[in-house]
Amino acid sequence: MKAIYLDNAATTKIDAEVLELMHTSMQENFGNPSSTHQFGRKAKSAVETARKNIAKQFNVTASEIVFTAGGTEADNLILNNAVLNLRIQRIITSKIEHHAVLHTCEFLKKTYHISLDFINVDAFGNIDQLHLEELLSTSDDTTLVSLMHINNEIGNLLKVDEISAICKRYDALFHSDTVQVIGHYPLDLKKTPIDFIVASAHKFHGPKGVGFAYFKKGFGILPMFHGGDQERGARSSTENVHSILGMEKALSIAISNMEKDRHKIESLKLYFISKLKNISEAIEFNGHSSDIHKSSYTILNVRFPVANEMLLFSLDMAGIAVSGGSACQSGSNKGSHVLDEILNKDAADKTAVRFSFSKFTTKEEIDFTITKIRELL
Template sequence: MKKVYLDSAATTKIRTEVIDDMTRVMQEVYGNPSSSHSFGRSAKTLVETARKTIAKRLNVTTSEIVFTSGGTEADNLVLLSAVKDLGVTRIITSKIEHHAVLHTVDYLEKAYGVTVDYVDLDNNGEVVISSLEQLLSTSEAKTLVSLMHVNNEIGNLLDLKHVAQLCKAHNAYFHSDTVQSVGHFELDLQDIPVDFIAVSAHKFHGPKGVGFAFIRKHSNLKPMIHGGEQERGLRAGTEAVHNIVGLETAFKLAYKNLEKEREFVSQLKTYFCNEIMQLSPLVKFNGFSGNMEKSTYTLINVCLPIEARKSDMLLFQLDLKGIACSRGSACQSGALKGSHVLNEILNEADKRKVSLRFSFSHFNTFEDVDYAIEVLKACIN
């Protein structure tokens, strides 16, 4: 049976070079990076080299990169510490953020009495900047804004620099979940005055279980995990050296091949959009996912003329044919409520239809798209 993986927004296939480097490290460099002997020093060198690689590409200092278990931990570290240690009493976010942000914000509201305000969104899920500006202007409370760069379900792009400048003008901290953008877009964090970002390696063909937080120097964040002085005291626990090396290799290759792979994946997305529109005049793209200028080139989210109650059966049929895609985001694929993003932005008629997310990488082919469209055509008809 043909296998077609169109769910790279959930996780990506690991590059062979990444696996090779990780395997070598596990075999040869097994010392604890905190040990003072040569085995430990060799491991420590690998960790710090990876930190330098990342810092150089993002145009920041090495002290501003903190390795974590992934984007969720990085989001939690920033949000929790901002409230507990930086005196933040108000958070501005949107209702279509990743649950790593939304659930943490809910917890902070209940446990610490933080005021939470949600920025207005238009019908496509785009942040209404005038609403953000108004929210920033109407309170003297110490505020943190948390808005993602690329929405993981509908692919909408946020003008990161403009929002960062707006936050800076109002003396607010700005945190962005950039899990879907790092490795796919260039980010110069000297040019973009964001205070914190969260990153996960498995979104750009690296291993699962590792990522990092960018924490602007002199921010005075405190650790969320205690028990050691690793990561300059910001994250206790023995570093997963092989994972960090895998992250570095994936990170380097993502940017080395960025222009070529972005062009190819953009062509795949455009082709998929054109082909799926031929299936029915009732096919729609959710958010700006069908717009190559206003969304990421890596995914589309499409509303199909099929009753929502049949979504489980459709996904089952696609899976039987070897096609992997998502209903909403993988993190809540088992939830009965469906996608919180789509529930927020779709009209009532479209909520009663099936919506699927298809996401692409350079490992895909035009033949993959043709096969997926062929299977979808049979399901729709």
């Protein structure tokens, strides 16, 4: 049976060069970065070099990068720090954010009694910028706006430059979950002044369990973990040396090959869309996922004209790995909170599947998937 992986928004295959570097590091660079002897200094030097190299990719300084266990921890660190350390009294977000943001905001509201407001979104998942301005203009509370750059389910691209300008105009801080952006789109934080971003290495062919948070210079960081002084006091815990080095390598590869990989993946996505339309004109696409200019070239959220609860299982049995929404929810019977928010009941009752692509995806895999979908429908 074929094994076809079309769930790259959930996680990606580790690049062979990354695996090789991490294997070498595990054998030769096993010291604790907090140790003062030569083995510790060697590990510490490797971590700090990786930090500097990562920072350069976003036109920021190394001191603004904090290594974490992934995007979820990075989001939590930023949001908790905003409330507990930066005295944020109000958070504005949307109901189609990743649960790493939504659930954290709900926790902060319940625990610390901050205000929590939601921006309107339309049937395509577009953020209502006029509503954002209205929300910002109606309160003098210190405010953080949290909106993801690329939606992990429908692939919508946020107009971050415009959101940044609005936040600056109203003296609000701006946090963006950029997990689906890093390694796929260029991001210069001098040109687009976002205050806080996050990354997770396994979204761009790096290892799982490692990521980073970016804190713009000038914002102090109150750690969530205690018991050590790692990451300049921002995150207690021995650094995951091999994974940090693997993340830096994966990011370097992704950025070096970004245009070439984008052209290939974008072509495959457009080809897939055309083949789906040939199956049935009744097949539709959620959000802006079929628009190559308004959505990520790696994500396509397809709404089939039927309700087929077995479709994901049937595709899996055919060797095709996809998702019904975010990977975090695939084992849940609650469905997609994103689609529930933007679709009417009739559309939401139809079966939706998220296909997501990578540089390892092939045209032959797309053709095989189309054949199986045609059979199953």
